[in-house]
Amino acid sequence: MVVAGVVLIALALVIVVVAPRVLTRSAWTIDHPRTALVSWSVAVLLGVVGFVVGITLVVVADRPLTDPFGLGESPTHGFDIGVALLAVLAFVVAVRVRPGPEHEAVREAMRSGAAPHRQIDGTTVALVEADHALACAVPGRSGGVLVSTGLADLLRTDELEAVVAHERAHLTQRHAVAVAVAESIERAVPWVPGARAMARSTRVLVEFAADDAAARRVGRDALRRAVLVADGTSALGAVRASRLS
Template identity: 30%
Template sequence: MSPPAIGLLSGALLVGITAPTLLLRQRGLLAAPRLGLAAWFGAAGAILVMLVLAGPITLLDPRVEAAPLAASDVRSFVAGCVGLLHRPGVPSLITALVSTGATAYIAVVLTRHALRSHRDNEAHRAELRTLGTPDPHTGIIVVEHARPLCYCLAGRPRHIVLSTAARDTLSVAQLDAVLAHERAHLTGHHHVLLTLARGLSTALPFLPLFRALPEQVELLVERLADERAGTSCGRSTVARALVRMATHSLPDTALGATGGNLTTRMTYLLHPTAAHLGPSAMVLSPAVALAIALGPTALLTLACQLSWAP
């Protein structure tokens, strides 16, 4: 097995184990949820990139110095590409097969998870067509339910579902805040992010990063929706609405106003200063997040170059 392949696989394992602890310590990522999502998905992406590259890199011959791109015609270009390969030993061949197989497995799991989520979503839509009544003015689907419920379903068409208990319990201002929260989920395509996080967690549950990813992504997209609703309807109004709706569960394919860690969300809603990064945190938190997400990839790329240097 070539040194770059060893470095890439070791780097993927290192990021998968250490990144969750480091990211969870960065409280600024909750204050700036877009940055938080970039950091968590950046770290996940770094793992996937290193895993995908480990297989092809282990088949390259480090002794070849001529670049195929310098070829004068197609035939010499193809010959140059073949010249970059070498006859792999058993360790290199196993590494290439494992890397390729793991990549294919992840792709299959993500596809199956997305299709299953789509099927569940459509099944729930079918139930709503039977149980729900569209509001003629807003298009919101109202369902008879004894608990205050409000959630959104992605797809075409997109739906916001509201229970009669929520309609009757919440004030007009609180209801507007809850609906603004759900619209923020839909316009931000937060369902896609959560589906991707859950699919990665299903594919690679042995890595702490992927185990923590769904919970953290859900919290961060809820923080994003809270900030959007708080801007248009008032932070205290959003908080009061959440308190009144805090005792219900949602369908697996839905994003609702009370998802994520509600205690953390209430802290940022009721204490606006906590949701704004100070001058030092504005510099430190992005730097730390980028270092966690992209640092190992950059360092290992450099290591690959040095290991093949003449």
């Protein structure tokens, strides 16, 4: 059992080291963002499960089934296990997914009904009075798609539909959860080299995945034009536009 445990821990370590290298240096992730996002989740799951099961196997090795953690042998042993459980609990609390303050502000704006709502391509969109170009998707029951009047005024009808389709894809594909989990892990274990890479990669991959869904809905051309208007000056906007041409 000790050997199996050590092998599992070693495999988990290999996954944690290798997965970020493979997933951040492979060109295929640009063309297949959803597969890449699933691969990140699988790598995290295998890494965590491998560590937990591996360590458990090493701890309970050669102990009687009636008392696998050896609580009966030493009075301090139970204390050690309690400390270990507390450490796990602290990690879970640190990883806890919480919405950012900007999400709360947007949610409040949508809930208050201050912004006029408009049906765009079958989606209820809150139009917020603001000069700068802004579009976002807020998850949750009181969430939805929000577009600024400054952006809506710049876009043609098909381009606005492309923006809405992109934001709607963020909601239907639960991208906020993927980003929040990746960012929480980054906050909890910033010293793990792959954690930062995963957060950065996830933020980009969800944009590509939402673009692919929107392009299927409205066509690549309308979406590319919309990206250039809404986000043409940023590096990510430029990559998104070139992906669509």
